[in-house]
Amino acid sequence: MTPTSLVFLGAPASGKGTQGRRLAELGGFFYLSTGGLLRAALRDSSSMGEQARPFLDRGEYVPDSIMVPMVMELLKSKVQNMILDGFPRTVAQAEALDIAFQDGGKEPPSAIFLDVPMDELRRRVQGRLECSACHWVASRGQTELCSKCGGPMLPREDDDVNRFESRFREFERLTFPLVTFYEERERLLKLEALGSPDDIHHRILSKLSLSKSHGSKI
Ligand code: ADP
Numbered sequence: 001m002t003p004t005s006l007v008f009l010g011a012p013a014s015g016k017g018t019q020g021r022r023l024a025e026l027g028g029f030f031y032l033s034t035g036g037l038l039r040a041a042l043r044d045s046s047s048m049g050e051q052a053r054p055f056l057d058r059g060e061y062v063p064d065s066i067m068v069p070m071v072m073e074l075l076k077s078k079v080q081n082m083i084l085d086g087f088p089r090t091v092a093q094a095e096a097l098d099i100a101f102q103d104g105g106k107e108p109p110s111a112i113f114l115d116v117p118m119d120e121l122r123r124r125v126q127g128r129l130e131c132s133a134c135h136w137v138a139s140r141g142q143t144e145l146c147s148k149c150g151g152p153m154l155p156r157e158d159d160d161v162n163r164f165e166s167r168f169r170e171f172e173r174l175t176f177p178l179v180t181f182y183e184e185r186e187r188l189l190k191l192e193a194l195g196s197p198d199d200i201h202h203r204i205l206s207k208l209s210l211s212k213s214h215g216s217k218i
Contacts, residue, residue, distance in 0.1 A: 010114035059166030114193035
């Protein structure tokens with residue numbers, strides 16, 4: 001597979017953020033995390049943050065009517081070599097994304113599905129901390145300060161047990177159908193994503209051939 005843009009699909013705590021950011025750094029892709037954008041909007045109490053807050057508080061997906069215009073606005077000037085983490089999460093979002101790439105004259109993105117069993121997801125959610133400054137993720141006990149920027153590592157608010165279960169149900173109902181969506185379009189790479197972050201990174205790299213044109217960060 002030699003994709004120009006990639007989307008990471010996977011349940012909460014499947015490693016989309018860790019692997020997406022790492023691959024983006026390596027390949028010079030622009031990296032976009034919709035979960036990260038939403039959390040920033042909540043912190044800033046922007047109008048988008050306030051619209052999204054009740055859904056995030058319940059561990060539900062933010063409706064397509066909010067997410068699609070938000071991402072389409074960002075893509076207006078940026079449809080090129082990207083890694084999208086957490087978008088699309090529904091079939092409507094995937095269709096809108098394909099149209100945006102076509103309209104921008106770009107090849108539509110391929111998807112990497114990180115497949116992780118439920119027990120392991122639960123274990124990871126309970127054990128993960130996120131840097132409150134740069135949002136790097138690490139396991140509890142590894143370090144109290146971020147290895148990237150030195151910021152404080154804290155549990156993520158939406159990683160409590162109830163919200164995790166709810167996010168997982170949303171994933172099964174709304175996002176899992178995207179595996180078929182990309183498979184039918186022959187744009188899917190499915191990976192068993194068990195093992196260390198390094199192992200999974202190398203497994204991803206072994207399946208991709210990155211083209212040299214990814215130097216253009218935007
Ligand atoms: P995780 O993958 O661990 O659930 P994310 O940071 O990707 O975490 O997303 C956190 C939450 O933000 C999701 O559970 C969901 O409620 C919301 N969210 C992020 N992206 C989308 C999206 N594309 N559509 C709907 N909701 C989204």
